[in-house]
Amino acid sequence: MNNHLHLIWQPLPGQTLQTIQHSLLKYTAQEFKIDLQKNNLVLLEQFKVAAKDRTYQFWERNSLSIELRSSKVFNQKLEYIQYNPVKAGLCTLPEDYYYSSAKFYATGIDDFGILTNADD
Numbered sequence: 001m002n003n004h005l006h007l008i009w010q011p012l013p014g015q016t017l018q019t020i021q022h023s024l025l026k027y028t029a030q031e032f033k034i035d036l037q038k039n040n041l042v043l044l045e046q047f048k049v050a051a052k053d054r055t056y057q058f059w060e061r062n063s064l065s066i067e068l069r070s071s072k073v074f075n076q077k078l079e080y081i082q083y084n085p086v087k088a089g090l091c092t093l094p095e096d097y098y099y100s101s102a103k104f105y106a107t108g109i110d111d112f113g114i115l116t117n118a119d120d
Contacts, residue, residue: 002090006081008068021065029058078105 011020033056036044049057068074082105085097094102104115 006084008074008078008081017065017067021063025059025063029056032058 007024009020011017032047033044036047044056047056047058049055051057066073066077068077078101082094082100082102085091085100086094091097094100095106096103098111101115104110105117
């Protein structure tokens, strides 16, 4: 998607959802900033904010996080995520959208080298 991201993750033992989310958002924001400083200063300026604790804001302050406690909820959220690019008109089939796990679930091919099947 061009303006948001959906993820399903499972914490490793000793990790919490909050620390994972915080680390992901912090790391990616820093990488966005570094890349834009090198490649697109005009776009970087669009993320400038008047805040005491930061110069740029890349993520919403209160991103939505839902714990998936059952297979039914997991499957419903996975289907929603995979069909989101189709509904947005970015592709015809979920597995055609490059930045989706749908291709992995349809073919077993993991273009990213990080995906696992929840049933495994």
